Amino acid sequence: GAVVSQHPSWVICKSGTSVKIECRSLDFQATTMFWYRQFPKQSLMLMATSNEGSKATYEQGVEKDKFLINHASLTLSTLTVTSAHPEDSSFYICSAFGGETGNTIYFGEGSWLTVV
């Protein structure tokens, strides 16, 4: 199946700093990418939908100025957590979809963020 790669797999940052997470589709062009947040033992919570070349659409309650999403190319989307705080610590997962994948949406391996 198609491969979606996330980097870094885990990151520790200091409170008040910003951290960037990358999501890449390795073997298909991802016209749409989704960013999720997952707390322990819970389901995935959609944060935003990004289409290549346009602004991301954020879900209700997600601060767009805090979670900056960029989808500048058909193979790369980035999530930047700005001015991170301990409550932003979570597992962040991206998924991607493109015409070549049919209906299938593929997920990355996730990125653990710990803010200390």
Added chain:
Amino acid sequence: QQQVKQSPQSLIVQKGGISIINCAYENTAFDYFPWYQQFPGKGPALLIAIRPDVSEKKEGRFTISFNKSAKQFSLHIMDSQPGDSATYFCAAHPKSGAGSYQLTFGKGTKLSVIP
């Protein structure tokens, strides 16, 4: 209307037994129903998926049963193995219109297969 209800929350099955996880949805615009398997600390991996024009799909030990009129679908894992122990999520998305390809997830089922 966007909800997907999944049950049970947790499931313990003996090795070799059948694991059954059920999901129900309300949004009739949903057009694609995938199941994802997630191991701790990893992203979800697509297991099997079905379209509403098919009542059953089988891939190896995994079978999806789909009941369009009842708006229910289920995952059956035959001959369950300890390596199947993971959290399983059902999901659904509409193919077109508002929220197209935007997955709505169930809350997940933690499956434990004991030897």
